Amino acid sequence: xxxxxxxxxxxxxxxAEEQFLATGYESVTMDSIAKGxxxxxQTLYSHFGSKRALFLELVTASTSAARVAALxxxxxxxxxxxxxxxxxxxxxxxxxxxxxPRVLALRRLVIGELPRSxxxxxxxxxxxxxxxxxxxxxxxxxxxxxGVLAVPDPVxxxxxxxxxxMGEPVNRAMLLGDEAILTPKEIEEHVAEAVAVFFRAFAxxxxxxxxxx
Amino acid sequence: xxxxxxxxxxxxxxxAEEQFLATGYESVTMDSIAKGxxxxxQTLYSHFGSKRALFLELVTASTSAARVAALxxxxxxxxxxxxxxxxxxxxxxxxxxxxxPRVLALRRLVIGELPRSxxxxxxxxxxxxxxxxxxxxxxxxxxxxxGVLAVPDPVxxxxxxxxxxMGEPVNRAMLLGDEAILTPKEIEEHVAEAVAVFFRAFAxxxxxxxxxx
Numbered sequence: 082x083x084x085x086x087x088x089x090x091x092x093x094x095x096x097a098e099e100q101f102l103a104t105g106y107e108s109v110t111m112d113s114i115a116k117g118x119x120x121x122x123q124t125l126y127s128h129f130g131s132k133r134a135l136f137l138e139l140v141t142a143s144t145s146a147a148r149v150a151a152l153x154x155x156x157x158x159x160x161x162x163x164x165x166x167x168x169x170x171x172x173x174x175x176x177x178x179x180x181x182p183r184v185l186a187l188r189r190l191v192i193g194e195l196p197r198s199x200x201x202x203x204x205x206x207x208x209x210x211x212x213x214x215x216x217x218x219x220x221x222x223x224x225x226x227x228g229v230l231a232v233p234d235p236v237x238x239x240x241x242x243x244x245x246x247m248g249e250p251v252n253r254a255m256l257l258g259d260e261a262i263l264t265p266k267e268i269e270e271h272v273a274e275a276v277a278v279f280f281r282a283f284a285x286x287x288x289x290x291x292x293x294x
Numbered sequence: 295x296x297x298x299x300x301x302x303x304x305x306x307x308x309x310a311e312e313q314f315l316a317t318g319y320e321s322v323t324m325d326s327i328a329k330g331x332x333x334x335x336q337t338l339y340s341h342f343g344s345k346r347a348l349f350l351e352l353v354t355a356s357t358s359a360a361r362v363a364a365l366x367x368x369x370x371x372x373x374x375x376x377x378x379x380x381x382x383x384x385x386x387x388x389x390x391x392x393x394x395p396r397v398l399a400l401r402r403l404v405i406g407e408l409p410r411s412x413x414x415x416x417x418x419x420x421x422x423x424x425x426x427x428x429x430x431x432x433x434x435x436x437x438x439x440x441g442v443l444a445v446p447d448p449v450x451x452x453x454x455x456x457x458x459x460m461g462e463p464v465n466r467a468m469l470l471g472d473e474a475i476l477t478p479k480e481i482e483e484h485v486a487e488a489v490a491v492f493f494r495a496f497a498x499x500x501x502x503x504x505x506x507x
């Protein structure tokens with residue numbers, strides 16, 4: 082049986098990711114990806130168009146996969162009672178998905194390539210932080226409507242919450258390498274502290290954000 | 295008059311920075327830096343040892359310069375009355391120093407180089423975020439002692455404040471390029487919002503962090 086085009090696509094993306102992460106963007110060629118994946122070079126060009134387009138596809142697939150996995154790992158609103166737990170579990174899943182060696186390596190590669198290929202980093206931004214913040218904003222709108230928090234500007238507050246959680250651990254791992262990746266237990270503790278700060282700042286009533294309206 | 299060794303060092307670092315940012319770390323050689331700076335290759339080797347050591351010196355000099363400039367731009371405790379203003383102005387200076395095209399470009403280059411030269415990114419981490427957070431922690435200790443804020447763990451709180459301020463604008467500029475750099479007015483507004491959230495979360499008394507002790 083011949084491999085389907087979905088199987089071929091996966092084989093190409095796997096081989097491409099491996100090569101890009103091993104040797105950097107510049108050193109990889111459509112030839113080397115064809116050899117690594119066992120897919121004919123002609124097929125590679127007809128499916129992806131160019132090395133740049135293929136890499137863009139890889140970034141999109143990788144960050145979308147991380148996002149989908151984070152959402153799947155997070156509980157749905159129905160499965161839990163305490164809204165703080167819900168937010169915490171969602172953020173634990175999100176941080177855990179980003180703090181993976183392959184995701185971090187791709188992120189480093191894309192940032193280093195920005196002077197030559199800005200569309201790669203833009204794709205990562207769109208599929209990564211921008212969507213994560215939009216999903217958090219939806220969550221905060223629900224918490225505001227339920228009177229749990231007072232969030233006059235959900236997108237702004239979601240951005241703040243996102244970086245309270247992601248800022249330090251992602252920056253450390255970006256600059257200090259995979260040894261600086263938090264353990265699952267450390268991720269839980271870090272997220273709990275960030276969410277506690279956020280809930281104090283956006284508590285309804287006097288002193289909280291509600292007092293600012 | 296012959297140029298002093300300080301002048302030579304500056305000429306070398308300027309030429310090196312220009313070349314690294316223009317063509318990436320790999321393409322630059324000690325030869326090209328010698329030519330660009332007008333300093334003899336032998337002198338280059340005797341002063342810096344290697345291309346890697348020279349680049350490390352550049353990262354350290356650049357981030358230290360940004361830090362010193364941020365501290366110089368920030369007011370001293372004596373020059374202002376309201377502690378919130380003081381913190382805000384310090385953070386405006388810090389964010390403004392990082393959101394500069396050359397600092398961002400160096401940061402991108404260093405991150406992209408991490409798989410080959412992890413010591414460069416480690417030097418940036420040490421001279422950049424780690425020291426910024428340590429300085430913020432000192433500030434928060436003073437505010438806690440003065441009863442303005444309730445900060446049981448100054449380093450943890452300083453880390454949270456740092457990323458509330460730096461997270462979104464630095465990440466956007468890293469991924470979306472120099473066009474995403476905030477204007478001075480946007481920096482002021484962004485910092486004011488972050489500091490307001492932080493002061494609500496760490497207000498003394500019931501509801502604030504004081505209630506957690």
